[in-house]
Amino acid sequence: MGATKTDHFTDKQNAIATLTKAIGHPARVAIIEYLMKVDTCICGDIVNELPLAQPTVSQHLKELKNAGLIKGSIEGNAICYCIDEKAIEKLQNYFGNISTKLTNKKKDCC
Amino acid sequence: MGATKTDHFTDKQNAIATLTKAIGHPARVAIIEYLMKVDTCICGDIVNELPLAQPTVSQHLKELKNAGLIKGSIEGNAICYCIDEKAIEKLQNYFGNISTKLTNKKKDCC
DNA sequence: AATCTTTATCGTAATATTGCAATCTGAAAA
DNA sequence: TTTTCAGATTGCAATATTACGATAAAGATT
Numbered sequence: 289m290g291a292t293k294t295d296h297f298t299d300k301q302n303a304i305a306t307l308t309k310a311i312g313h314p315a316r317v318a319i320i321e322y323l324m325k326v327d328t329c330i331c332g333d334i335v336n337e338l339p340l341a342q343p344t345v346s347q348h349l350k351e352l353k354n355a356g357l358i359k360g361s362i363e364g365n366a367i368c369y370c371i372d373e374k375a376i377e378k379l380q381n382y383f384g385n386i387s388t389k390l391t392n393k394k395k396d397c398c
Numbered sequence: 399m400g401a402t403k404t405d406h407f408t409d410k411q412n413a414i415a416t417l418t419k420a421i422g423h424p425a426r427v428a429i430i431e432y433l434m435k436v437d438t439c440i441c442g443d444i445v446n447e448l449p450l451a452q453p454t455v456s457q458h459l460k461e462l463k464n465a466g467l468i469k470g471s472i473e474g475n476a477i478c479y480c481i482d483e484k485a486i487e488k489l490q491n492y493f494g495n496i497s498t499k500l501t502n503k504k505k506d507c508c
Numbered sequence: 509a510a511t512c513t514t515t516a517t518c519g520t521a522a523t524a525t526t527g528c529a530a531t532c533t534g535a536a537a538a
Numbered sequence: 539t540t541t542t543c544a545g546a547t548t549g550c551a552a553t554a555t556t557a558c559g560a561t562a563a564a565g566a567t568t
Contacts, residue, residue, distance in 0.1 A: 289556095290521075309421075314415040
C-alpha cells in the first residue's frame with residue numbers, strides 16, 4: 289500500500305492534514321519564517337537563505353503553494369511570494385479551539 | 399537521497415516541523431478529534447472509530463506519541479490515551495504569533 | 509492453566525517524499 | 539539578437555511513510 293486513505297475521512301480532517309503536512313518539514317517552516325521576517329514580500333532570495341539546492345527549494349515552495357499556505361505572483365522576472373493569511377488563521381483557530389476545549393475539561397486523567 | 403536534512407535547521411524549526419508533520423495525516427487528525435470528543439480519556443475503542451486496521455492505528459498512535467502530541471498510560475489491560483496540552487499550546491502560540499504579525503503588517507502586496 | 513482482550517511489533521509491499529544535477533522557460537538586459 | 543538571470547520541470551536515486559496480515563506480549567477473565 290503506502291497511499292493515504294483520504295477518502296475515508298471528512299473534508300475538514302483532510303484539509304487540516306493537508307495544511308499541517310505542508311508545514312511538516314523544517315525547510316518549509318524556514319521558508320514561512322523567512323517570509324515573515326522580510327518586511328515586504330518581494331522575495332527573490334529564498335534560495336540563498338536555505339541550505340538546499342535551487343530545485344529542492346522550488347519544490348518546497350510548490351508544496352506550500354499547493355496547500356494554500358503561500359501565494360506567488362509574477363513580478364518582472366522574479367516572483368513575489370507571501371503567506372496566505374487565511375491558511376494561518378485556519379490553523380490558529382483549529383488549535384485554539386482544541387486548546388480551550390482542553391482547559392475547560394481539566395479532567396487531568398493522564 | 400530522501401532523508402530530511404534536519405541538521406541544517408534550527409531546533410525550533412525542527413520542533414514545529416515534527417509536531418505539524420505528526421498531525422499531517424487525516425487518520426491522526428481523526429484520532430486527535432476523537433480524543434477531544436470522548437469526555438474521559440480512557441480509550442480502548444480508537445480502532446473501531448477509524449477505517450483502518452488495528453496495526454495501522456497502533457502505528458499512528460505511536461507517531462503521535464513520539465511527537466509528544468498524546469500521552470498514554472497503561473490502565474489494566476487497556477491503554478489510556480489523551481492529548482498533551484503543551485504540544486497543542488505550542489502550535490497555537492506559533493500560529494497565533496504569525497497571524498498577529500501578519501495583520502500588523504498589512505502591506506497586502508500579493 | 510487456558511482463554512480472551514487489548515495493544516505492540518515484525519515483515520513486507522506499495523506509494524510518497526526528499527534532494528539534486530541537468531535542463532528548460534521566459535522575461536530583462538546588453 | 540544574444541546573454542543573463544530567476545525560477546520551474548524532468549529524471550533519478552535514496553529514504554520514508556502508509557497499510558495490513560501474522561504474530562507476539564501482557565493483563566483480565568473463566
